[in-house]
Amino acid sequence: MDMVNIKINGMSYEVAAGSTILEAAREAGIDIPTLCFLKDVNQIGACRMCMVEVKGAKSLVAACVYPVNEGMEVFTNTPKVQKSRKMTLELLLSVHDRKCLSCKRSGTCELQKLCNDMGIDSENRYEGAVPAGKKDYSTLYLERDNAKCILCRRCVAACQQQHVAVIGANNRGFDTEIGCAFEMPLSEVACVSCGQCIVACPTGALTEKDNTQQVIDAINDPEKVVVVQTAPAVRAALGEEFGMPIGTNVEGKMVAALRRLGFDKVYDTDFGADMTIMEEANEFIDRVKNGGKLPIITSCSPGWVKFCEHYFPSLTENLSTCKSPQQMTGALIKTWFAEREGIDPNNIVSVSVMPCVAKKFEINRDDEDAAGVPDVDISITTRELARMIKMAQLNFARLPEEDFDPVMGVSTGAATIFGATGGVLEAALRTAADVLEGVDHDNIEYKEIRGTKGFKEAVYKVAGMDVKVAVVSGLNNANELLKKIESGEADYHIVEVMCCPGGCVNGGGQPIQPSTVRSFTDIKALRAKALYDEDAAKTLRKSHLNPVVKECYEWMGGEPGCHKAHELLHTSYVKRDRF
Amino acid sequence: MQKRISTIPFTDTPEQHEKLLAVIESLKNEKGAVMAALHKAQDIYGYLPIEVQKEIARGLDVSLEEVYGVSTFYSQFSLTPKGKYNISICLGTACYVKGADKVLDRLVAKLGIQPEECTPDGVFSLTACRCIGACGLAPVLTVNEDVYGRLVPEDVDKILAKYTA
Numbered sequence: 001m002d003m004v005n006i007k008i009n010g011m012s013y014e015v016a017a018g019s020t021i022l023e024a025a026r027e028a029g030i031d032i033p034t035l036c037f038l039k040d041v042n043q044i045g046a047c048r049m050c051m052v053e054v055k056g057a058k059s060l061v062a063a064c065v066y067p068v069n070e071g072m073e074v075f076t077n078t079p080k081v082q083k084s085r086k087m088t089l090e091l092l093l094s095v096h097d098r099k100c101l102s103c104k105r106s107g108t109c110e111l112q113k114l115c116n117d118m119g120i121d122s123e124n125r126y127e128g129a130v131p132a133g134k135k136d137y138s139t140l141y142l143e144r145d146n147a148k149c150i151l152c153r154r155c156v157a158a159c160q161q162q163h164v165a166v167i168g169a170n171n172r173g174f175d176t177e178i179g180c181a182f183e184m185p186l187s188e189v190a191c192v193s194c195g196q197c198i199v200a201c202p203t204g205a206l207t208e209k210d211n212t213q214q215v216i217d218a219i220n221d222p223e224k225v226v227v228v229q230t231a232p233a234v235r236a237a238l239g240e241e242f243g244m245p246i247g248t249n250v251e252g253k254m255v256a257a258l259r260r261l262g263f264d265k266v267y268d269t270d271f272g273a274d275m276t277i278m279e280e281a282n283e284f285i286d287r288v289k290n291g292g293k294l295p296i297i298t299s300c301s302p303g304w305v306k307f308c309e310h311y312f313p314s315l316t317e318n319l320s321t322c323k324s325p326q327q328m329t330g331a332l333i334k335t336w337f338a339e340r341e342g343i344d345p346n347n348i349v350s351v352s353v354m355p356c357v358a359k360k361f362e363i364n365r366d367d368e369d370a371a372g373v374p375d376v377d378i379s380i381t382t383r384e385l386a387r388m389i390k391m392a393q394l395n396f397a398r399l400p401e402e403d404f405d406p407v408m409g410v411s412t413g414a415a416t417i418f419g420a421t422g423g424v425l426e427a428a429l430r431t432a433a434d435v436l437e438g439v440d441h442d443n444i445e446y447k448e449i450r451g452t453k454g455f456k457e458a459v460y461k462v463a464g465m466d467v468k469v470a471v472v473s474g475l476n477n478a479n480e481l482l483k484k485i486e487s488g489e490a491d492y493h494i495v496e497v498m499c500c501p502g503g504c505v506n507g508g509g510q511p512i513q514p515s516t517v518r519s520f521t522d523i524k525a526l527r528a529k530a531l532y533d534e535d536a537a538k539t540l541r542k543s544h545l546n547p548v549v550k551e552c553y554e555w556m557g558g559e560p561g562c563h564k565a566h567e568l569l570h571t572s573y574v575k576r577d578r579f
Numbered sequence: 580m581q582k583r584i585s586t587i588p589f590t591d592t593p594e595q596h597e598k599l600l601a602v603i604e605s606l607k608n609e610k611g612a613v614m615a616a617l618h619k620a621q622d623i624y625g626y627l628p629i630e631v632q633k634e635i636a637r638g639l640d641v642s643l644e645e646v647y648g649v650s651t652f653y654s655q656f657s658l659t660p661k662g663k664y665n666i667s668i669c670l671g672t673a674c675y676v677k678g679a680d681k682v683l684d685r686l687v688a689k690l691g692i693q694p695e696e697c698t699p700d701g702v703f704s705l706t707a708c709r710c711i712g713a714c715g716l717a718p719v720l721t722v723n724e725d726v727y728g729r730l731v732p733e734d735v736d737k738i739l740a741k742y743t744a
Contacts, residue, residue, distance in 0.1 A: 165641075165642035165644055165645060166642060166643075166644055167644060168642075168644040168645060168647070168648040169648055169652075170651045171581050171582060171650065171651045171652070172652050172653075172654075175581045180644055181629075181632070181642075181643040181644040181647035181648075182584055182629050182632075182643075182647055183584065189643075189644075319623065442667055446712070452733075550645065578637075579633045579636060579643050
């Protein structure tokens, strides 16, 4: 690596050529404050928070985009720099609603932290006109409150990175506001509901639609049996909300917390994931044998499904008709569980905890109601679960480790890795190889399709057939691949698509890490590792070996793909407009 | 000022539509195509309604929000059609201190539209403009090419009557 010599605050350092002042200073143990900066997503030098002095430069420079060069002398802590930082913050506050006490992001807000760090002593130094700040509560999954927006454009960049780009800066100067084309509400544009904008937002301008009160009301209703399920990725991130290191698996404590919150049954979406594998593997084999649409494309990720419907309506027939694990688990709660326990499905409230805000959209889709009532009634995010735990004042770190309830708490390692990009396909291959070849394979780790890269491909020999597979995460990658599939340039048999970069572990409903962490730590890799470790430690690592899965098929009176499975566990798609 | 959005139904002729498609075609794969397409589209239609912006977005394979963002950033783009008679009232410094705001209030009240809007019958549109170099006549307004100066709010009624007769 080429190195250059620079001085920061009078001290000499050798730093990588081509790095920015921000990166070089960080290596030297000096943090330069930022707001709009989000590495590899938004590097536009717009917010002017990171201004530093460079010897010989006429004015302050933006450290997040300014490259170092040989002999450069940088000053990050002069009175001039401090004055600039303060003024930038005070100007931002002058058009901000400053209702920190009731803000969901209080404690994780980057603006709030910087005001604290910089010792802002007057939150209304500059008084005058304040823009109205539009609010958009139109969707089922997220809320925008522009009174808290600092126009950093991180959400805009995140949306562009998902190849969706339905939000942007409208109008000009003092009237500038982030919104949709022609001031349409978000519910009326081709938003895919991934929530990557929420986790990119440094303030409380973007938040998930909070459904916690509905859950609490259901728990407090003596007439209702409240059943909860949790997705694999939740256990890999929930601990972050309680100060634990990124990548801590808190499955046991999470289950204990859910029980103490008053849920009647605590089930695992992993069980639904095992069912998904059974149905999807069967569907794939059926399509190969009977000349069905190939590639078969996974349908677990509702943000991806909505993207496909809006942007590639011609490929909706390629989507697996399998419901997502959330919906399968929900469907079986309202049918199988209801029947076993002798409960009217109308009296069951089915709640899911998801790393995702798109799941809030998914539960309201058509054809997701196996028992004639919604498979899932309320979907909350990892963040909302943390909020409920905090509200109940449970000391999360001191909770015991507990197990999921039988029977839908039994699952395999194959299901656990659903939370990471490549996991669904690996799980499917484990089952397909065993079932088709009639062998209980020991070598079940498909390393080629692991890792956080946005695009992966491989060819596996399964029952004498060369199966060409591709795995993409992040919708820009999906877009590239789908264009090739649409044009016939790519000839894969199975494609796994996850909407969020890195898969569900990096979902829009996960705990929010500030830019200072996100920009320099591979969060998705750390969270994914927690899931792969759990898989490796399990004795049951193949979906078809899950005894409860077998039990469930006995109840349905058949094999994967049987009539009842189709009735309960499959769904349909629609074609939507892009504009 | 925030751009106003037209609520008047869009009308399109086959000739206009053909021209627009040709413009988009000629700009495909060019850098900065959105800006150029908006300019030419405004030449064709006089303004940039959602129907036209969607066509541009689809043709250039960019998001509608990107097109809209550009169209609301630059002042030369209009999202509302011009009426048969476009009333342009100067809000420059001289006109303003001579009471142009009162004249504008009267226009808004009489026409029932805000600046940057067009009456539903398509007869009048209203624009608030900057100095037109006729400060000696302040406050001043123009109706298409006709200039009216040294106005008081009551003059508005007479002027409008001329064009509705």
